Amino acid sequence: xxxxxxxxxxxxxxxxxxxxxxxxxxxxxxxxxxxxxxxxxxxxxxxxxxxxxxxxxxxxxxxxxxxxxxxxxxxxxxxxxxxxxxxxxxxxxxxxxxxxxxxxxxxxxxxxxxxxxxxxxxxxxxxxxxxxxxxxxxxxxxxxxxxxxxxxxxxxxxxxxxxxxxxxxxxxxxxxxxxxxxxxxxxxxxxxxxxxxxxxxxxxxxxxxxxxxxxxxxxxxxxxxxxxxxxxxxxxxxxxxxxxxxxxxxxxxxxxxxxxxxxxxxxxxxxxxxxxxxxxxxxxxxxx
Amino acid sequence: xxxxxxxxxxxxxxxxxxxxxxxxxxxxxxxxxxxxxxxxxxxxxxxxxxxxxxxxxxxxxxxxxxxxxxxxxxxxxxxxxxxxxxxxxxxxxxxxxxxxxxxxxxxxxxxxxxxxxxxxxxxxxxxxxxxxxxxxxxxxxxxxxxxxxxxxxxxxxxxxxxxxxxxxxxxxxxxxxxxxxxxxxxxxxxxxxxxxxxxxxxxxxxxxxxxxxxxxxxxxxxxxxxxxxxxxxxxxxxxxxxxxxxxxxxxxx
Numbered sequence: 001x002x003x004x005x006x007x008x009x010x011x012x013x014x015x016x017x018x019x020x021x022x023x024x025x026x027x028x029x030x031x032x033x034x035x036x037x038x039x040x041x042x043x044x045x046x047x048x049x050x051x052x053x054x055x056x057x058x059x060x061x062x063x064x065x066x067x068x069x070x071x072x073x074x075x076x077x078x079x080x081x082x083x084x085x086x087x088x089x090x091x092x093x094x095x096x097x098x099x100x101x102x103x104x105x106x107x108x109x110x111x112x113x114x115x116x117x118x119x120x121x122x123x124x125x126x127x128x129x130x131x132x133x134x135x136x137x138x139x140x141x142x143x144x145x146x147x148x149x150x151x152x153x154x155x156x157x158x159x160x161x162x163x164x165x166x167x168x169x170x171x172x173x174x175x176x177x178x179x180x181x182x183x184x185x186x187x188x189x190x191x192x193x194x195x196x197x198x199x200x201x202x203x204x205x206x207x208x209x210x211x212x213x214x215x216x217x218x219x220x221x222x223x224x225x226x227x228x229x230x231x232x233x234x235x236x237x238x239x240x241x242x243x244x245x246x247x248x249x250x251x252x253x254x255x256x257x258x259x260x261x262x263x264x265x266x267x268x269x270x271x272x273x274x275x276x277x278x279x280x281x282x283x284x285x286x287x288x
Numbered sequence: 289x290x291x292x293x294x295x296x297x298x299x300x301x302x303x304x305x306x307x308x309x310x311x312x313x314x315x316x317x318x319x320x321x322x323x324x325x326x327x328x329x330x331x332x333x334x335x336x337x338x339x340x341x342x343x344x345x346x347x348x349x350x351x352x353x354x355x356x357x358x359x360x361x362x363x364x365x366x367x368x369x370x371x372x373x374x375x376x377x378x379x380x381x382x383x384x385x386x387x388x389x390x391x392x393x394x395x396x397x398x399x400x401x402x403x404x405x406x407x408x409x410x411x412x413x414x415x416x417x418x419x420x421x422x423x424x425x426x427x428x429x430x431x432x433x434x435x436x437x438x439x440x441x442x443x444x445x446x447x448x449x450x451x452x453x454x455x456x457x458x459x460x461x462x463x464x465x466x467x468x469x470x471x472x473x474x475x476x477x478x479x480x481x482x483x484x485x486x487x488x489x490x491x492x493x494x495x496x497x498x499x500x501x502x503x504x505x506x507x508x509x510x511x512x513x514x515x516x517x518x519x520x521x522x523x524x525x526x527x528x529x530x531x532x533x534x535x536x537x538x539x540x541x
Binding site (some may be wrong): 169 | 357434
């Protein structure tokens with residue numbers, strides 16, 4: 001029994017831990033989506049966190065917990081700086097500006113000597129244990145759940161539904177948007193730091209446009225009405241390519257097809273409390 | 289209470305408000321009437337900080353509101369409803385009203401994160417208050433419903449309760465009975481009177497003459513961006529300029 005578990009874990013631990021990391025990434029974009037912002041900078045924030053953390057470990061030998069915190073704080077600082085000018089934008093314009101920022105980060109990392117340029121950083125010690133991924137994911141979920149039940153969460157939702165009305169309810173819309181953006185950067189940064197110490201090697205290509213789209217897809221597929229959705233979306237999108245391995249060459253095509261079907265039939269994502277609520281009421285009406 | 293002086297607002301070359309001056313006294317129901325496009329909603333937008341005046345000033349209890357952002361103006365004690373209802377449709381009625389209490393919930397980050405006493409006490413206090421406000425407009429039984437499921441008239445009443453939740457001194461109502469049937473109008477009229485009796489001042493825009501004349505203690509009339517009359521309902525009813533603006537002028541042959 002113990003032996004079977006050992007084999008299982010040694011085969012699948014990377015996959016399981018990347019579900020955790022991806023769930024954190026999806027939750028990081030959920031924060032900005034929950035106040036109606038389509039910001040696509042989370043892959044870049046992940047990269048900043050990953051490189052900061054890896055460099056601190058490799059060159060300065062910082063303790064791992066300090067490294068993780070620094071990995072969260074460094075993209076937060078960047079988010080604070082770029083958030084002030086860009087969060088005035090909305091809709092696609094914000095998406096384009098933040099994707100542009102992501103490209104800037106990628107190119108800077110690509111050309112710096114410190115970060116190893118296009119070759120990336122090699123030999124990052126494998127310090128991420130499974131319980132650290134679990135702990136940070138739970139901390140994130142707990143924090144987001146608390147936020148949701150407070151005036152902060154209500155402010156986010158009000159901004160998403162009607163910015164003008166939110167403003168006139170006494171909500172400082174600009175400040176709350178910035179808060180969502182910066183908190184999202186913290187989560188993405190920690191996820192990046194955890195991931196860097198899980199994979200031995202990081203390179204600028206991992207944090208580009210494709211990753212930004214992946215993160216958004218996970219959150220939207222799962223549903224952005226509550227933190228549960230992004231976790232489901234991340235789990236599904238991480239497992240799907242593995243589960244479809246038997247399809248060989250058609251794997252990615254079927255993967256894409258499943259995504260299209262979900263979006264077509266469940267436009268609000270898989271986890272949609274509003275739909276559950278409607279179903280529940282319907283059932284009660286039938287039985288009554 | 290609210291003093292508007294020489295207020296002008298231009299959009300490009302179009303003068304929507306021109307040198308408008310009047311005062312809304314405390315403890316009254318004040319009405320602003322005028323034909324479509326007279327600039328009534330624009331005036332509300334300037335007062336609440338959504339638009340910047342081109343010239344002139346708005347003073348609220350002696351404080352200049354020029355350049356003050358909308359959320360600060362709300363904190364100073366002005367709340368409003370909208371002509372084209374702007375409730376939060378995917379929230380419950382209760383949540384809608386609690387959003388209005390944003391400024392009055394004062395708990396720190398730690399008490400939020402760890403569900404401390406301050407947090408619990410304030411949140412449950414807000415719920416109680418929200419239910420009370422909903423009962424003022426008779427929506428309390430539907431507190432847990434999604435706002436989207438309300439009828440048109442109910443949505444207007446919810447907006448009223450939400451505006452009251454900001455604990456305003458002055459309540460701006462933008463066409464509160466637009467689209468309502470006579471029974472709903474009568475009910476809302478009674479609700480507004482009760483609200484006034486509870487110590488709120490009310491400043492409303494309305495098209496429905498009977499409603500305005502029956503409810504307001506003072507009325508101002510706006511036509512093509514200029515103030516043409518101000519006075520009691522009796523005075524307004526008999527003012528020749530007002531009659532002309534509403535009914536047109538008789539051609540002299």
